[in-house]
Amino acid sequence: MERDLAIIVRELRATLGKMELALGSIDEAIVWTGEDATIQWCNTRFDQLVDKLHIAILGNSLLELLPLTCQGDPVTTANHPVVAVLQNAYKTTEYEFHPFDRPLILEISGACLEFKTGERAAVLTIRDVTERKRMEETLILANQEITALNRKLEAENLRMSAELDVTRKLQQMILPRSEELAAITSLDIAGFMEPADEVGGDYYDVLQCDEVITIGIGDVTGHGLESGILMVMTQTAVRTLSEMREADPVKFLDTLNRAIYQNIQRMNSDRSLTLAILNYADHQLSISGQHEETLIVRANGVIERINTKNLGFPIGLDDAIAPFISHASIRLESGDGIVLYTDGITEAENLAGEQYGIERLCGTVAQNWQATAEEIKQRVIADVHHHIGEQKIFDDITLLVLKQK
Structure with a gap:
């Protein structure tokens, strides 16, 4: 026991x-x-x-x-x-x-x-639980800071949204009105600009001084307030030089570039833009400046693609671009015309990431060339939107159609 x-x-x-x-x-x-x-x-x-x-x-x-x-x-x-x-x-x-x-x-x-x-x-x-409580307190403080930052961002976004809305409206206000285009009797003209969700820098204008019609089309790099402001500056400079009857393409673009370049430097910005200036008078068309290809469409629908790479230099990158400026001369007969556009059309993507492309643009223009400028514009834009489908529009879409009467 x-x-x-x-x-x-x-x-x-x-x-x-x-x-x-x-x-x-x-x-x-x-x-x-x-x-x-x-x-x-x-x-x-x-x-x-x-x-x-x-x-x-x-x-x-x-x-x-x-x-x-x-x-x-x-x-x-x-x-x-x-x-x-x-x-x-x-x-x-x-x-x-x-x-x-x-x-x-x-x-x-x-x-x-x-x-x-x-x-x-x-x-x-x-x-x-000391460390746990300290972490909880740190998280609370972090959340409070995040909440404060979010409120600040919301206020800043509201302010920026208001500024961008004003800029967007200003861009639309300075586009040529339909009655201005209809007053140009020698050409049948239709223009279109659809801004993306964010303010972009697409620009086009058609100005008549005496017998000379000045046509401008450009695209500022980037998006946002700076790009929108630069587009407005460009429109003002083009109109000023046109009103001054500056016909020399080298002087025109070189003077415009210096003004834009100096403003960009003052803004401490890195923006620039492509810009093509076309002068038309009595069936003669002069093209200068670097932008997308200019489409010359003959009366029978045949398209000549003018590469503008060697006709200029991006505006705002350098203070002296005169040595890079050249021009091309084209004669337009009755029924001939011009199609100008920005890369928002050719680079428009669908959900599969496929771009609309220059070939499809040329095909749509050629198929509809016997219609009026307004009808051609509408059919091209409809085809672009059909291609985009449900995809978001990432860039401004700008198109300008001009036909010799």
Whole structure:
């Protein structure tokens, strides 16, 4: 019998040793007290928490070893979690503990054990949540900053949206009106511009001074307010030079470029634009400036593609472009005409990423050349939109059709 009892005691001690080892390895501090809050057992993590030797902890009052504050106020003996646990009136709560220079935030939960003898014991599980709380506070501050930034961005977006809306309206206001185009008796003219969602920098104009008709078409790099403003500057410069009866293509573009270049420098901008200027008088057409290909359409629908790469230089990149400017002369007979466009047409993409392209543009123009300029314009734009389908329009779409009467 004594031998059996010794075996049981040995096995019990082994089991208790394993439990001690297991409880000592967990991250939470665990402490067991009697009814008077005297510590009867604790794990290694609790030793570390109060920074005392294990032997110096056992038998001492938890109330003295674990003084707490709650929201900055000292926790009284009556309100200490161990007392509340023993009274079965406790729920998990967070407290501050100040064992070192750096205060800790502790999440304390507990349970009351009642024995057949009528005695009670309190078991407290203490978790250090300091870093978690600091991270939560950091996240709260970050969210507050993000919210403030979002409000600022919303206000800025509203302001920018208003500015862009004004610029967009200004762009539309300075386009040639239909009655102006109808007043040019020698040509049948139709123009179209559809801005993308964001303000772009497409430009076209048709101006008549005496017997000379000046036609301009251009495309400013980028989008947004700067591009829109640069487009308005270009229109003003072209009209001014046209009103001054400047007929020399080199002087015209070189003077315009200097004005635009100096404004771009003043704006500290990196914008530039392609720009073609066409002068028409008495069946003779002069083309100068670098832009997209100019389409010369003969009365029978045959199209000649004029490459403008060697006729000029991008406006606003350099202050002196006169050496790069040249011109091409074309004679238009009755039924002949010109089609001008920006890359918003040829580079318009469908959902598959396929571009509309110059070949399709030429095909659509040729098939419909016997119609009026207005009808040709409408059919080209309809075909472009059919190609785009449900895809978003990423760039301004601009088209100008002119036919010799």
